[in-house]
Ligand SMILES: [Zn+2]
C-alpha cells in the first residue's frame with residue numbers, strides 16, 4: 763500500500779499551490795493508495811477529510827507539521843492545536859500523552875553534509891542533533907532536500923535505531939509521490955497508520 767506521508771495543500775499551507783481536488787485526482791493517477799495531509803501548524807477537520815476521501819475513493823490521513831525551536835516535526839494522531847513557539851521536548855510530551863507518532867522532518871535540510879573536501883557535519887555530530895532524541899522516527903527521504911541531506915538522515919536513523927520514513931513534502935502537484943512509504947498491511951485508519959509506522963512495517967519507494 764503506497765502512502766505519501768508528507769503533503770501540503772493551499773490555502774491551509776500558504777506556501778503550497780496544490781488544490782485538494784487536484785491532489786486527489788493526481789494521487790489516483792500515479793497509483794497512490796493514500797496520502798497524509800501535513801499542513802503547517804494546522805489540522806484538517808475530521809469530517810472534511812472523511813468526505814474528501816470517500817467522495818474520491820482514496821485514503822487520506824490527518825497529520826500536522828509543527829515547527830519547534832529545534833526543527834520541523836510531522837505528527838500523526840495529535841489533535842491538539844499547537845501554536846506559537848514550542849520546544850521539541852514539549853511537543854514530544856504531548857505526543858506521548860496522546861499516543862501519537864512523531865517524525866523529525868527533513869532533519870538535515872540546509873546542512874552542509876560531510877563529503878570530499880567539504881567541512882560539514884560528521885555522522886557523529888549529526889546523531890547528536892537534539893531533535894532526534896524527542897521523536898519516534900526520522901524522515902530519511904524527503905522530496906525537497908538534496909540527496910546527500912537525505913542520505914545523512916538515513917545513516918543517522920540507522921545509527922540511532924529509529925524508523926526511517928519517506929514523503930514528498932509536495933508543494934506542487936508534480937512532486938506528489940516522489941517519495942512514499944510502502945506498507946505491508948492494509949491501512950484503514952489513523953490508528954492503523956501509527957501502529958504500522960511504529961512497527962516499521964513499511965519500506966521506502968517512489969510513485970514517480
Ligand atoms: Zn518542513
Ligand SMILES: [Zn+2]
Pocket residue numbers: 768770800827867931
Ligand atoms: Zn513539509
